[in-house]
């Protein structure tokens with residue numbers, strides 16, 4: 001029985017982070033996962049790269065694949081302009097509930113739209129359900145085998161426009177080789193690799209930023 005790792009992280013945040021203060025929630029998650037137990041959040045080093053890409057893209061419509069505890073959702077939400085929309089997809093209802101509580105503690109539950117379900121089922125419904133035409137930024141951080149099929153699905157559903165930015169976590173560790181090969185060799189993407197350490201460890205990882213050219 002007992003709790004799950006995301007629940008233990010949430011309880012720590014509810015105890016130690018100031019409610020309504022997203023930066024204290026983010027640092028509480030990083031403190032817990034570096035000192036108590038590791039978890040697969042994008043973390044502070046790769047998180048800073050995510051922040052920089054959000055700030056330079058100034059996206060109006062953002063999609064995140066794989067919410068988990070909501071750490072990267074919070075990093076993105078914190079940097080969005082008023083009126084921007086952040087949609088995050090999470091197939092595991094338990095993780096989705098934890099993330100919603102995390103957003104509540106940070107005071108950002110009104111800024112984030114979390115859809116519970118698999119990306120393969122939800123992506124084709126986004127235009128109709130959410131009245132969204134195109135995404136300016138997609139943060140990809142779900143199962144690594146799903147990066148490539150979901151990128152192709154986003155293309156097929158017409159949810160990318162010239163200039164749309166894909167940012168993919170873990171392209172080195174655990175790795176997403178088929179995705180990397182695709183975005184680096186397709187004439188429809190301009191791709192760039194940002195090396196960084198894996199969250200909370202001394203292991204090499206990196207994120208890939210790929211601009212869709214239309």
Ligand SMILES: CCCNc1ncnc2c1ncn2[C@@H]1O[C@H](/C=C/CNC(=O)c2cc(-c3ccc(F)cc3)cc(O)c2O)[C@H](C)[C@H]1O
Pocket residue numbers: 040041042065066067068089090091092095117118119120141142143144146169170173174198199
């Ligand atoms: C239809 C399925 C796809 N559609 C989906 N649709 C909706 N939600 C989906 C879909 N697929 C998955 N999810 C959700 O996203 C989350 C999954 C996140 C997965 N992340 C990793 O596996 C990882 C591993 C390591 C790592 C590094 C080193 C190690 F030694 C060990 C681990 C590091 C990292 O930074 C990592 O992000 C969540 C758990 C899961 O329910």
Ligand SMILES: [Mg+2]
Pocket residue numbers: 040041042141169170
């Ligand atoms: Mg990751």
